Amino acid sequence: MDMYTVFQIVWWILLGVLLSGLAVMVGMDMGVGTILRYVGRSDLERRVALNIIGPHWEGNQVWFVLGGGAVFAAFPLIYATAFSGFYVVMLLLLWSMILRPLGFEYRSKLPSARWRGMWDWALFISGLVPMVVFGAAFGNLFEGVPFQFSWNLTSTYTGSFLALLNPFAILCGLLSASLSVFMGSVTVMNGAEGVIYERGRKLARFSAVLAAVLFAVGGFWVKGMQGYVLTSSPGAGVPQTPLQQVVTLIDGAWFGNLHTHAWLWLLPALGFAGMLFGLLAANARRSHLAWWSGAMAWVGVIATAGAALFPFMLPSSSEPAQSLTVWNSSSSELTLTWMFGFAVVFVPLIVWYTSWAFYVMRGKVKAEHVAADEHSY
Amino acid sequence: MHDITVVDLSRWQFAITVLYHFLFVPLTLGLSFMLAAMETVYVTTGKQIYREIAQFWGKLFLINFALGVATGLTMEFEFGTNWSFYSSFVGDIFGAPLAIEGLMAFFLEATFVGMMVFGWDRLKRGQHLAVTYMVALGSNLSALWILIANSFMQNPQGATFNPATMRMELTSFTQLIFSHDAQAKFVHTSIAGYVTGAIFVAGISAWYMLKGRHIELARRSFRMAVLFGVLSTAGVITLGDALGFVGGQAQPSKLAAMEGLWKSEAAPMPFNLVAFPSQKEQVNHDQLQIPYALSLLVTHSMDGTVPGFDKLEQQAVGRIKNGIPAVEALQTLASKPGDAAALAQFRAHEKDLGYGFLVQRYAEDVSKATDAEIGTAARDIIPEVAPIFWSFRAMVAMGLAMLAFFVLAVIFSLRNDIVRQRWFLKIAVWMIPVPFLACEAGWLVAELGRQPWTVYGVLPTWMSASTHSVGYMIFSLVGFVGLYTVFIIAEMYLMLRAIRKGPDEPHGDDPDRDSDPMLNNSAKAGPFAGYAEG
Amino acid sequence: MKTLLLFVLFMLIAILVILLAIVLGDSGAWYFAWLVGTGMIVLITAAGGAMLDAQDEHAALETEAGTNAKRA
Numbered sequence: 005m006d007m008y009t010v011f012q013i014v015w016w017i018l019l020g021v022l023l024s025g026l027a028v029m030v031g032m033d034m035g036v037g038t039i040l041r042y043v044g045r046s047d048l049e050r051r052v053a054l055n056i057i058g059p060h061w062e063g064n065q066v067w068f069v070l071g072g073g074a075v076f077a078a079f080p081l082i083y084a085t086a087f088s089g090f091y092v093v094m095l096l097l098l099w100s101m102i103l104r105p106l107g108f109e110y111r112s113k114l115p116s117a118r119w120r121g122m123w124d125w126a127l128f129i130s131g132l133v134p135m136v137v138f139g140a141a142f143g144n145l146f147e148g149v150p151f152q153f154s155w156n157l158t159s160t161y162t163g164s165f166l167a168l169l170n171p172f173a174i175l176c177g178l179l180s181a182s183l184s185v186f187m188g189s190v191t192v193m194n195g196a197e198g199v200i201y202e203r204g205r206k207l208a209r210f211s212a213v214l215a216a217v218l219f220a221v222g223g224f225w226v227k228g229m230q231g232y233v234l235t236s237s238p239g240a241g242v243p244q245t246p247l248q249q250v251v252t253l254i255d256g257a258w259f260g261n262l263h264t265h266a267w268l269w270l271l272p273a274l275g276f277a278g279m280l281f282g283l284l285a286a287n288a289r290r291s292h293l294a295w296w297s298g299a300m301a302w303v304g305v306i307a308t309a310g311a312a313l314f315p316f317m318l319p320s321s322s323e324p325a326q327s328l329t330v331w332n333s334s335s336s337e338l339t340l341t342w343m344f345g346f347a348v349v350f351v352p353l354i355v356w357y358t359s360w361a362f363y364v365m366r367g368k369v370k371a372e373h374v375a376a377d378e379h380s381y
Numbered sequence: 382m383h384d385i386t387v388v389d390l391s392r393w394q395f396a397i398t399v400l401y402h403f404l405f406v407p408l409t410l411g412l413s414f415m416l417a418a419m420e421t422v423y424v425t426t427g428k429q430i431y432r433e434i435a436q437f438w439g440k441l442f443l444i445n446f447a448l449g450v451a452t453g454l455t456m457e458f459e460f461g462t463n464w465s466f467y468s469s470f471v472g473d474i475f476g477a478p479l480a481i482e483g484l485m486a487f488f489l490e491a492t493f494v495g496m497m498v499f500g501w502d503r504l505k506r507g508q509h510l511a512v513t514y515m516v517a518l519g520s521n522l523s524a525l526w527i528l529i530a531n532s533f534m535q536n537p538q539g540a541t542f543n544p545a546t547m548r549m550e551l552t553s554f555t556q557l558i559f560s561h562d563a564q565a566k567f568v569h570t571s572i573a574g575y576v577t578g579a580i581f582v583a584g585i586s587a588w589y590m591l592k593g594r595h596i597e598l599a600r601r602s603f604r605m606a607v608l609f610g611v612l613s614t615a616g617v618i619t620l621g622d623a624l625g626f627v628g629g630q631a632q633p634s635k636l637a638a639m640e641g642l643w644k645s646e647a648a649p650m651p652f653n654l655v656a657f658p659s660q661k662e663q664v665n666h667d668q669l670q671i672p673y674a675l676s677l678l679v680t681h682s683m684d685g686t687v688p689g690f691d692k693l694e695q696q697a698v699g700r701i702k703n704g705i706p707a708v709e710a711l712q713t714l715a716s717k718p719g720d721a722a723a724l725a726q727f728r729a730h731e732k733d734l735g736y737g738f739l740v741q742r743y744a745e746d747v748s749k750a751t752d753a754e755i756g757t758a759a760r761d762i763i764p765e766v767a768p769i770f771w772s773f774r775a776m777v778a779m780g781l782a783m784l785a786f787f788v789l790a791v792i793f794s795l796r797n798d799i800v801r802q803r804w805f806l807k808i809a810v811w812m813i814p815v816p817f818l819a820c821e822a823g824w825l826v827a828e829l830g831r832q833p834w835t836v837y838g839v840l841p842t843w844m845s846a847s848t849h850s851v852g853y854m855i856f857s858l859v860g861f862v863g864l865y866t867v868f869i870i871a872e873m874y875l876m877l878r879a880i881r882k883g884p885d886e887p888h889g890d891d892p893d894r895d896s897d898p899m900l901n902n903s904a905k906a907g908p909f910a911g912y913a914e915g
Numbered sequence: 916m917k918t919l920l921l922f923v924l925f926m927l928i929a930i931l932v933i934l935l936a937i938v939l940g941d942s943g944a945w946y947f948a949w950l951v952g953t954g955m956i957v958l959i960t961a962a963g964g965a966m967l968d969a970q971d972e973h974a975a976l977e978t979e980a981g982t983n984a985k986r987a
Contacts, residue, residue, distance in 0.1 A: 080472020
């Protein structure tokens with residue numbers, strides 16, 4: 005294998021790692037936002053829940069920024085095509101996401117109950133909507149997205165906005181939202197006590213079961229779908245455009261990779277195992293264990309989707325031959341190499357200082373402390 | 382084919398969202414280092430007042446930071462959502478600095494900002510100081526990578542077009558990051574942020590002194606702010622000159638617009654201090670000139686000249702004609718990759734590929750482009766002169782005014798009689814909006830002056846936008862304007878409220894009270910618990 | 916031992932700074948100027964704050980000396 009192919013695959017895997025980081029870290033904060041109004045019945049209870057993630061949400065949110073940046077840098081054609089094609093959905097995602105920083109910073113700055121209630125709804129929306137969109141985007145990858153290219157690779161999206169919110173996409177969106185709620189619930193368990201803890205535990209158990217059911221249903225659904233098969237292309241590691249391929253649609257083809265490489269079944273197994281362990285651990289009040297199980301579930305789910313689609317990244321339903329793959333949408337070898345160098349140095353550093361930040365802020369968040377400290381959210 | 386209305390609406394949307402974002406960024410860049418300086422005094426001298434100072438300005442920093450982060454998300458989305466052809470065409474180069482920004486800078490800044498806020502009681506003094514420095518470093522490194530990306534749009538180097546992939550590709554990473562444009566622009570912008578931070582702190586401190594409140598905090602903050610400011614303003618002006626020098630060579634049409642140079646002139650060239658440029662007639666009305674000054678300013682010599690638009694337009698005609706065969710060759714290569722004749726033709730003309738794209742706006746089949754169409758396309762290389770000309774002058778005037786302000790302020794502050802100079806304190810308060818306006822003006826000069834290109838000389842703006850419908854664009858534009866208006870109202874309200882309240886005058890039902898344990902700690906739990914339940 | 920460690924640490928920092936200066940200076944010096952300039956600006960600012968306190972103490976001493984002199 006030449007180096008270009010290696011780097012293309014490495015960046016495809018790294019993208020998976022970054023998306024998993026996004027799902028775990030941002031998903032947990034968004035989960036807390038989604039369940040805020042349920043776990044916290046009084047203002048003080050809600051503030052406790054918010055302050056559990058208070059010191060970390062900004063850092064965690066960077067996983068989202070980095071995920072976007074990595075797609076842009078490593079797979080620019082995917083970034084350009086997907087972001088413009090999903091225009092209205094992307095705007096909904098964006099507008100709900102930019103409510104979040106303000107929800108955290110501004111909510112508790114005024115004593116007015118109406119002000120705070122309004123921001124609580126903003127946090128709910130900015131927790132739920134992005135996670136549903138995140139999952140729905142994955143769902144659309146399996147179904148293909150209606151776009152095509154002109155000779156100079158100007159992409160045109162030909163579908164409607166509503167087509168992106170079809171039943172299968174919504175199923176995936178709910179799966180993503182339920183995993184995020186699970187992570188949010190166990191995070192609340194990690195940092196809270198008493199009634200808040202108990203409400204978190206209840207939701208954790210519920211959402212773990214829901215996620216497992218949705219993941220299984222999704223699997224059967226995909227089996228009945230038409231999958232894409234790359235019958236001819238310039239091949240891996242060759243600079244190319246998406247105008248030089250032949251692609252066929254075959255029923256159940258998304259399971260092709262799993263059939264040829266049986267070990268790939270470990271990935272969905274990892275997903276289910278994470279959900280099951282998560283359920284048991286939450287039930288046994290082992291919230292930290294439940295958190296790690298939830299992270300494992302995310303990795304399993306995202307890896308399963310990636311492995312099933314490979315080498316496709318963004319299939320086109322209107323011009324299947326112009327589908328985007330790892331080979332025809334990646335950056336040049338030089339860019340991938342430099343980016344890899346930066347990732348190798350900085351990702352471990354990030355993990356290190358993030359862990360330090362969590363270590364410094366460890367322990368339970370006490371209601372009286374939240375009330376007395378002006379820095380708290 | 383691109384709908385020009387959609388392109389224009391995309392430009393409006395980008396300009397509005399980025400100018401809005403850029404209201405918050407400079408303050409973050411500057412105030413973060415000022416917080417670090419304040420905390421440094423606290424840690425080295427152990428004086429409690431500096432802790433109060435750092436915490437008070439830290440509170441204002443956060444209100445501003447939240448909106449900076451929120452509106453920054455928009456920017457990262459917008460390249461993909463609204464400039465998709467741009468993103469795929471130069472993403473190989475442009476995407477990398479953005480991703481590195483996340484890895485190297487934004488993570489640092491965002492992780493440590495949480496520690497900075499919540500860590501006062503959990504970290505040792507030295508640790509907390511280090512955290513504050515990390516926030517400052519992280520935010521400025523963010524600016525570094527963003528401006529490296531931006532500089533590629535201004536002065537594309539370290540990249541070449543690859544016909545096999547139909548896009549620009551990186552050829553030298555070091556050329557990209559060490560481009561002179563990137564260097565000068567980063568330092569100019571970062572330090573402009575310092576100036577913004579300094580004026581902000583000085584202005585609010587002056588207001589406290591006028592009101593006779595928090596005098597000890599205000600005097601110290603003012604002293605530090607004006608020292609910070611005077612050095613930074615000197616730096617901004619130096620770098621502004623360097624940027625003009627570097628940028629003038631790389632982007633002659635931007636320079637011509639900044640100076641209102643319709644006709645090329647012989648050295649030494651006069652400088653148009655005041656003029657009213659008319660885009661239609663291509664002349665300046667009512668101009669007031671300073672002889673020799675332009676040659677000195679932009680070439681640093683008496684016998685240097687820069688081309689006017691007459692010359693530049695003429696050059697563009699030639700380059701468009703040379704670029705047309707490159708576009709034709711690409712069209713062949715798109716369907717027959719590896720076609721040797723087409724490849725040779727492309728290589729012979731690739732230098733002017735971007736100019737070939739320029740005429741494609743008027744002649745979709747470039748081989749049939751008429752002389753009239755080529756002429757119109759060549760005329761397009763002249764950006765909107767009047768707004769660039771005036772933004773530039775406004776920026777420079779504000780920069781010089783701030784320098785004068787800071788020099789005087791330093792004198793008063795060092796003589797230690799600033800509290801008595803009430804007229805000057807009033808001026809200081811009114812100075813607060815000035816650096817923000819100057820930063821916005823700087824953005825306008827840089828990016829309006831780049832037109833009609835998104836990547837100067839390589840990719841025209843009209844091709845870069847996504848192929849949306851007008852309806853979508855109106856929807857998103859209305860959404861952004863609505864949302865952002867609500868945000869700025871909330872932000873200004875909270876900011877003014879926090880400023881009015883000040884650092885250490887606790888009121889009964891006040892949620893923003895200083896948490897310093899030295900200050901009436903016992904009174905705290907009561908009212909807080911009260912309203913938390915209510 | 917502590918002195919030696921400090922010496923090594925400072926030497927390392929010095930070498931790092933010099934290397935950085937060479938690398939950055941080669942390709943145009945503005946990045947380096949920013950690094951040095953920012954450090955300088957922050958330190959001068961901090962010193963300015965500390966100086967204000969020194970001025971205040973000095974002034975207080977002078978006032979005190981003045982009152983003492985009057986008393987005498």
